[in-house]
Amino acid sequence: MTAKYLVTGASGQLGQQVLHHLLASEGVAPADISAASRKPDQLKEFAEKGVLVRRVDFDDVASMEAGFAEAEKVLIISTDTLDRPGHRLAQQRAAIAAAEKAGVKHLLYTSMPEPVNSPLLFAPDHEGTEAAIQASALPAWTIVRNNWYFENVMMSAGPALASGHWYSAAGEGKVAHIAREDLGRAIAAALVAAGNAKKTYTLTGASSYTHREMASLISAAAGKQITVIDVPVEGLVQGMVGAGLPEPVARVYASIDTAIAHGSLAGITGDFKALTGREPQGFEDWIESQSGAFKSMIP
Numbered sequence: 001m002t003a004k005y006l007v008t009g010a011s012g013q014l015g016q017q018v019l020h021h022l023l024a025s026e027g028v029a030p031a032d033i034s035a036a037s038r039k040p041d042q043l044k045e046f047a048e049k050g051v052l053v054r055r056v057d058f059d060d061v062a063s064m065e066a067g068f069a070e071a072e073k074v075l076i077i078s079t080d081t082l083d084r085p086g087h088r089l090a091q092q093r094a095a096i097a098a099a100e101k102a103g104v105k106h107l108l109y110t111s112m113p114e115p116v117n118s119p120l121l122f123a124p125d126h127e128g129t130e131a132a133i134q135a136s137a138l139p140a141w142t143i144v145r146n147n148w149y150f151e152n153v154m155m156s157a158g159p160a161l162a163s164g165h166w167y168s169a170a171g172e173g174k175v176a177h178i179a180r181e182d183l184g185r186a187i188a189a190a191l192v193a194a195g196n197a198k199k200t201y202t203l204t205g206a207s208s209y210t211h212r213e214m215a216s217l218i219s220a221a222a223g224k225q226i227t228v229i230d231v232p233v234e235g236l237v238q239g240m241v242g243a244g245l246p247e248p249v250a251r252v253y254a255s256i257d258t259a260i261a262h263g264s265l266a267g268i269t270g271d272f273k274a275l276t277g278r279e280p281q282g283f284e285d286w287i288e289s290q291s292g293a294f295k296s297m298i299p
């Protein structure tokens with residue numbers, strides 16, 4: 001059995017959205033899709049529709065070579081492996097090497113905006129993976145740089161709604177968030193459209209917001225005032241360490257604010273519309289739709 005499209009990370013939240021949109025929005029036949037994951041037992045719903053299910057783990061070269069050999073186009077979803085420096089980059093380089101060896105015609109990768117020389121501490125994984133793709137012998141590829149998910153806002157909203165304070169080192173920097181579902185939709189479109197070219201897209205929302213603007217929108221939706229307190233990045237790190245986070249992890253999270261302050265996540269592009277023919281979901285509409293979730297975060 002061979003499939004036209006293989007999606008790695010298929011049990012993850014983005015992988016699920018890509019599979020859904022390949023079937024529902026792009027009209028791809030289930031038998032043309034291979035859903036690849038470390039957890040194939042979690043993909044029964046897709047298997048029942050006729051999607052091929054394969055066990056693929058970026059820490060297991062043989063699993064990648066076997067899975068990728070059956071596919072024409074392979075989507076590599078960046079992993080969430082942040083256990084030790086260099087592990088995620090090694091996994092993704094191994095995936096690229098396996099795709100080359102398996103004769104994949106087109107490789108797609110989910111990266112982040114402006115990964116080169118970024119102040120974000122995990123950006124070198126994306127920079128290194130993009131460089132490995134560009135240096136590879138793959139005949140064609142697509143790099144899809146995803147801006148931050150709307151859903152990430154929940155991580156800041158929880159503590160902010162509990163205390164009434166949002167400690168931020170992002171200053172007046174803005175983020176052009178986009179819904180995770182919209183990313184799944186655009187990546188499915190990019191997979192189907194992918195031909196013989198080498199392309200880079202940056203997927204963003206249609207507007208960008210500072211932490212202060214986000215706090216004001218969340219306050220209105222939740223019915224509780226959140227005040228943004230500006231702190232230096234080191235203050236943010238020490239606050240997270242005081243709350244129980246290991247320091248290296250706190251430094252990674254705090255570097256997100258540094259990247260926002262630097263403007264790395266503020267750029268707005270038309271790439272979502274170019275791929276899907278639609279406008280991305282609006283951030284303010286999404287915030288309003290989460291009113292119940294925000295209210296439930298108030299102690």
Ligand SMILES: NC(=O)c1ccc[n+]([C@@H]2O[C@H](COP(=O)([O-])OP(=O)(O)OC[C@H]3O[C@@H](n4cnc5c(N)ncnc54)[C@H](OP(=O)(O)O)[C@@H]3O)[C@@H](O)[C@H]2O)c1
Nearest residue numbers: 009010011012013014037038057058078079080147148149
């Ligand atoms: N743009 C953003 O705001 C943002 C936010 C968070 C994360 N991300 C990045 O985008 C990726 C997808 O986001 P998500 O929301 O779907 O995250 P998620 O639900 O936490 O999923 C994590 C993903 O990592 C994959 N993975 C972990 N270890 C792997 C391995 N050894 N081999 C192959 N795949 C492995 C998982 O695949 P299986 O479990 O199916 O094997 C799964 O697809 C994340 O992994 C992360 O790199 C982006």
